Amino acid sequence: MEELSALWGGFIVVLNPFNLALMIVGILLGVVIGVLPGLGGANGVAILLPLTFSMPPTSAIIMLSCIYWGALFGGAITSILFNIPGEPWSVATTFDGHPMAQQGKADEALTAAFTSSFVGALVAVIVITFLAPVVAKFALKFGPAELFAVQFLTFASFIGMGKGSPFKTLASMTLGFALASVGLDTVTGQLRMTFGTAELLTGFKFLTAVIGLFGIGEILASMETGLSFAGTHARLRLNAVIETWKKLPAYWATSIRSCIIGCWMGITPGGATPASFMSYGIAKRFSKNGERFGKGELEGVVAPETAAHAAGTSALLPMLTLGIPGSPTAAVLLGGLLIWGLQPGPLLFVEQKDFVWGLIASMYLGNLAGLVIVLTCVPLFAAILRIPFSIVAPAILVICAVGAYTVNNAMFDVWMMVMFGIVGYVFNKLGYPLPPLVLALVLGDMAESSFRQSMLLSQGSLTIFWSNELVGGIMTLGALLLSWPVIAWVLDKFREAKPA
Amino acid sequence: MELHRLRTLGSTLPGIALGVAAALAAFTSPSAAQGWQPTRPVTFVIPAGTGGGADQMARFIQGIVTKHNLMNQPMVVVNKAGGAGLEGFLDMKGTPRDPHKLVITLSNLFTTPLATGTPFSWKDLTPVAMLALDQFVFWVNAESPYKSAQDYINAIKSGADHQYKMGGTGAKQEDQIITAAIERLTGGKKMTYVPFAGGGAVAVQLVGKHVDSTVNNPIEAVAQWKAGALRPLCIFDSKRSTYTAKVTETMAWSDIPTCKESGVDIEYQMLRGIFMAGGATPDQVAYYVGLFTRVMETPDWRQFMEQGAFNQTVMTGPQYRQWIESADKLHYDLMKEANFLAN
Amino acid sequence: MSHNKDGGGEKRLVSTRTMEIAVALILLLVAGIVIADSLRLGVRWREIEGPGAGYFPFYIGVLLAISSVVVLIRAAFDKSGTATNFVSKPAFRQVLAVLVPLIVYVAALSVIGIYIASAVYIALFMWYFGGYSPLKGAAIGAAISLSLFLMFEIWFLVPLPKGPVEEFFGF
Structure with a gap:
């Protein structure tokens, strides 16, 4: 139990009033950053990084990582209340979280989101504490082919989600892929579909699209039905946290699945956003309540939030042990480590014991502190919905515009946001599902380049995707999931055909 | 032979960094006090994503400037990585004569416009200083x-x-x-x-x-x-x-032996340099030269240089401009040879 | 855009069927653009680069074209959509009442800066939809703009679009 004593040492380093104060400041800042779309955890950490140079490295990393936890928590708030994902990984939280808010159960959804986030993070930290060296070796096994397999699996687990016309689903998804391919092609360095315009060079940004499709689209739709958000007149329940906690243990299976998905995706490095989608898709498929997903099911909030937070936390592991960041925020923290004179890499755990275990201890404490802080604020957040629509709506539109602008510091993105808002409004009314479009937009680039990198490595042979147990296993699992609707249909027919 | 030309890049570089830096400090420090000063936050554009070499260096510089209080205005770092950095360069090109904007460059200053055929060249910017050359x-x-x-x-x-x-x-x-x-x-x-x-x-x-x-x-x-x-x-x-x-x-x-020693006669180094938007006045350039000179005098910078084994070649003024010109030509030739030019 | 040809009633603006057809046609157009540009980039295997830059988008374009054609044909032959209403006139007026000012607001951003534009936009929205007095609207608009300004420009040092007023105060 060498780890336990090292961890104990870490707690001793962390537990002093100065560090605890930094922790709380960090969480609060992080929540603000998480709430504002466009201003991501990476921005916050990057901007505040210089301020931390006057502190000892351990205190600095505690504050910065707490901003990160705060941002992970905060992303869920606007997703649930206003259908605007504050961070990319909270898109999947809108699917059931926002319908819950519309039914007047915003407090329940928020409690579930925060609690599952905490559970996901806790499991990931435990993995980091005890399995760091093993897990780091596992991450090394992931070449382009393996990464493509993971992306394929994410898709396979998510596809066939919507009811409606399969062709509309396909159209929506391929539109997402087409938009994702605009800009500079990373493999050949050629410009695609930019038609000589400077604005299209950078392609369509995921967050811009999401703010428009979900946020603006939602406001346009609610203008039609009248000047209010549904669910505004929910009673303010002070015991919502306790009430929700009583319901959560029933979803233990989904929790465990989501933790595994999250940790795995954070380490490989697949990222928190795909993890949240994959977890949602798999939960929908295997849950007893799968049919009701998308209409305000508590389990549909638990699954993506658990996975996103588990992935976000475990993404720090490859950053520490391999020097490859699993998320943009981790990338900025990596820069910070260098400035404090710490060289991330395989030897960090050996050479900088105090620092590493201090960081790990702060992950436990930071998440706990974060949970307490955000849970106490649940009634406050839920009360935001009671502000009159004619004040909240323009404020949201302004914040959306700010968010779209800060994604890339470009006016073009604000225009794109408006356009995506119209698309979201029209698509919603015609029954084109939006989630496949969004997923294709976030995964399209990555999946395409992993695929082409694999093709380069194998010189055009598809056998690379079944060249070892790992990649072959993931691909086969993906193929099974993909054909699941067909299999289920055949099984159903078979049962029907049999005379009872 | 192209390899020969590859080598000329290295050989034109006087590798005496400290002397140049000291000379610059003597030249600029007094004038910086009276000359132009920034009147609003200075935006530092990184034409690359977070976590890369250029990003690390820019954020490190921001850290040093803040830690040692080297500027009377805050320095704001912005990543504009789209289109292999073109986004950042076109942004600089779009705001000529703005003295509150800097950009850190890597080789994509030369390669990206050539590979994509986008109308941008380093001549749209004002060279300030070469901070170092990154090794390969x-x-x-x-x-x-x-x-x-x-x-x-x-x-x-x-x-x-x-x-x-x-x-x-x-x-x-x-x-x-x-x-x-x-x-x-x-x-x-x-x-x-x-x-x-x-x-x-x-x-x-x-x-x-x-x-x-x-x-x-x-x-x-x-x-x-x-x-x-x-x-x-x-x-x-x-x-x-x-x-x-x-x-x-x-x-x-x-x-580590040089590649030439091991019979692989290739040399290549990458610019880590600073540019302002086009049309900056000598006063403004002098201010930033002074600023970066002070950055490079800090112990933090020296440690960073050693960690990344940078070639500490520092250049400013006409010498820097000349270097860029020859590097630009070199990249054109190399990319032409390798058939990487946009049609 | 006028999609009135199928709409019979006074209150109806455009039928679902017309909208279905219009959207499918737009998607088909997008697919056409994608396919055309992919062909220009090359869809085959290349010596050094592997699958060409247009390989992936080409098939995506083809799939998009197929699915939009199917949607188009279904909408064209299924008359039931004619009877249903995509959006009624009063509802559409409400949507436009948000959308048009939003577009004006975004256009104004780059001219007068985001802070002034936002304050004005919020004030007008509150006055028009909520029936608040212009003074109250202006107060809340200014308060939100000011907090955004403090948060982004001062605290997080993220520069947002600014206009002559901010310029005047030296930002």
Whole structure:
């Protein structure tokens, strides 16, 4: 139990009033950053990084990582209340979280989101504490082919989600892929579909699209039905946290699945956003309540939030042990480590014991502190919905515009946001599902380049995707999931055909 | 022969950094006090994503400026990575004569406009200072049998075409240019160049044996080297590194032979320089030269340089401009040779 | 855009069927653009680069074209959509009442800066939809703009679009 004593040492380093104060400041800042779309955890950490140079490295990393936890928590708030994902990984939280808010159960959804986030993070930290060296070796096994397999699996687990016309689903998804391919092609360095315009060079940004499709689209739709958000007149329940906690243990299976998905995706490095989608898709498929997903099911909030937070936390592991960041925020923290004179890499755990275990201890404490802080604020957040629509709506539109602008510091993105808002409004009314479009937009680039990198490595042979147990296993699992609707249909027919 | 021209880049560079820096300090410090001063926050544009070499350096500079209080206004760092950095460059081009904007460059200043045919050139900017030259090192996995660059080249020669895989950052940029140069020494055998998104990822792909070799910058691969996962074969410079402190048990940066020594006659280094928007006044340029001189005097900077084994060549004024001109020409020729130019 | 040809009733603006057809046609157009540009980039295997830059988008374009054609044909032959209403006139007026000012607001951003534009936009929205007095609207608009300004420009040092007023105060 060498780890336990090292961890104990870490707690001793962390537990002093100065560090605890930094922790709380960090969480609060992080929540603000998480709430504002466009201003991501990476921005916050990057901007505040210089301020931390006057502190000892351990205190600095505690504050910065707490901003990160705060941002992970905060992303869920606007997703649930206003259908605007504050961070990319909270898109999947809108699917059931926002319908819950519309039914007047915003407090329940928020409690579930925060609690599952905490559970996901806790499991990931435990993995980091005890399995760091093993897990780091596992991450090394992931070449382009393996990464493509993971992306394929994410898709396979998510596809066939919507009811409606399969062709509309396909159209929506391929539109997402087409938009994702605009800009500079990373493999050949050629410009695609930019038609000589400077604005299209950078392609369509995921967050811009999401703010428009979900946020603006939602406001346009609610203008039609009248000047209010549904669910505004929910009673303010002070015991919502306790009430929700009583319901959560029933979803233990989904929790465990989501933790595994999250940790795995954070380490490989697949990222928190795909993890949240994959977890949602798999939960929908295997849950007893799968049919009701998308209409305000508590389990549909638990699954993506658990996975996103588990992935976000475990993404720090490859950053520490391999020097490859699993998320943009981790990338900025990596820069910070260098400035404090710490060289991330395989030897960090050996050479900088105090620092590493201090960081790990702060992950436990930071998440706990974060949970307490955000849970106490649940009634406050839920009360935001009671502000009159004619004040909240323009404020949201302004914040959306700010968010779209800060994604890339470009006016073009604000225009794109408006356009995506119209698309979201029209698509919603015609029954084109939006989630496949969004997923294709976030995964399209990555999946395409992993695929082409694999093709380069194998010189055009598809056998690379079944060249070892790992990649072959993931691909086969993906193929099974993909054909699941067909299999289920055949099984159903078979049962029907049999005379009872 | 192109290789010869590759070499001229290195040989025109006087590597005496400290002397130049000291001279600059003497020249600029008094004038900076009376001359132009920024009147609002200075935006520092990074034409690359978070976590890469340029990003690390820019954020490090921001850190030093803040920590040592070197500027009366805050410095704001903005990543504009889209289109292999074109986004950042076009943004600079779009705001000429704005003295509150800086951009840090890497080789994509030259390569991206050439590869995409976008109307942008370094002449749209005002050169301020060269901070350092980033080295390239030829790396293989430590478990591979190749002890020297020559071993590896011989293996490529006797192997099948496309058998050996080179991992690198981006397409038609510095890493692929070096790969193209190496391919001229392999008796007609091609390597397979596999582009990845960032330098850190490339190093890890090599550790995981998904590729056979890389030409990572030192700072991107040093951690893996220290941990015994990677082996440096040679450094693409005219002379060995000047950093003699041991990085691993047995080796310092200075123990890595030059590629020329190992029979692979290729040199390539990457600009880490600062530019302002086009049409900046001499006063404004002088202010920033003074600022960066003070940045480079800090102990933090020296430590950073050593960690990344940078070639500490500092240039300003006409000398810097001349260097850029020759580097631009060099990249044009190299890319033409490798058939990387946009039609 | 006028999609009135199928709409019979006074209150109806455009039928679902017309909208279905219009959207499918737009998607088909997008697919056409994608396919055309992919062909220009090359869809085949290349010596050094592997699958060409247009390889992936080409098949995506083809799939998009197929699915939009199916949607188009279904909408064209299924008359039931004619009877249902995509959006009624009063509802559409409400939507436009938000959308048009939003577009004006975004256009104004780059001219007068985001802070002034936002304050004005919020004030007008509150006055028009909520029936608040212009003074109250202006107060809340200014308060939100000011907090955004403090948060982004001062605290997080993220520069947002600014106009002559901010310029005057030296930002």
